[in-house]
Amino acid sequence: MDQIYAVALHQIFGLQFNKHFLPLYEYYGSWQEMWERGHQAPPPGNMPLYMWEKFLERRKTLNPLALVQELERKKIKVVTRLEETFPATLLQIANTPCMLYYRGDLNFLQKKALAVVGARKASPYGLTQTKTIVQELAQHDLVIVSGLARGIDGAAHEAALAAGGKTVAVLGSGVDIPYPRENKDLYHKIGEAGLLLSEFPPGTQPLDINFPVRNRIISGLSSGVFIVEGQAKSGSLITCDYALEQGKEVFALPGPVTSPLSMGPLRLIQQGAKLVIYAQDILEELGYEYTYNLFNRHQEKIINITREEKELLNIIAWEPLHIDSILARWDIQRGNVYEILLKLELQGLIRQLPGKYYVKI
Structure with a gap:
């Protein structure tokens, strides 16, 4: 019953409630008590007068019960930092959220997790590596946390x-607001099979200022942060900064030094982040008993391919390569090249991209 009033107060104060949540609760003893008699005089302490005046004004028209009924209608649940089910890892970070709104299975937050972040305008290389590495991490029961953004975030989910x-998708909007639009289907999939999470009250729009703030939750929920791609001043680096402040591991995927998207991860590697080639590199660092790796699977696939197929496979790189470049590097008839490319693609060793580009997978 008391949670009803906490939700109403959060609707009034927004994220400013984080700082005053515990002092107010200690003073009033319950949120219902504050709602019913808080208008009589400002609470002692450092709560600004304008916040109290805002409370007085909104209290006149806001119906706590109707607010919670609306959450129930939208199938949104709430957990406050006073409850046992609140994720313990978030109690250890700066500016602990006073409450979280969610859809899905909150028990995911009791398991070991890894944050995966990166560029919104990701390269085919970044997307391919994200898919390959994350699938193996997920198969080892590591929860994947990200922000539902386009690019690397969406690929990780x-x-x-x-x-x-x-x-787990940590949103920079209310948990009832799918963003971005192109990930709307993914948003619904996660709501059904994963966990959608937000500290912002329902109805909050995805404003630019919200995303750097929510990044502390992405890193706070995780044992480490894995950055796949990002420019030198990428927003993904904000999540890595939070991770370092929180004493978490930072992992980075190397990329071509000629690509602006590689600058963020490469700089982090220079500064001591763990370089990641395979999922094994992350799993071993986080204390998992590793049983298999991508390299072994790749080797198994190429055991039975022909000499010509191996030669062509060695020409194709992790970065997209145009058919004209392939033909220029390999002295064989054009028709045979296309035939061998098709065989390699059917065996899951390469992928054809739009524009007659090929990439190793």
């Missing part, structure tokens, strides 16, 4: 779900 694993 998709890969976790495809592997039958667990994924």
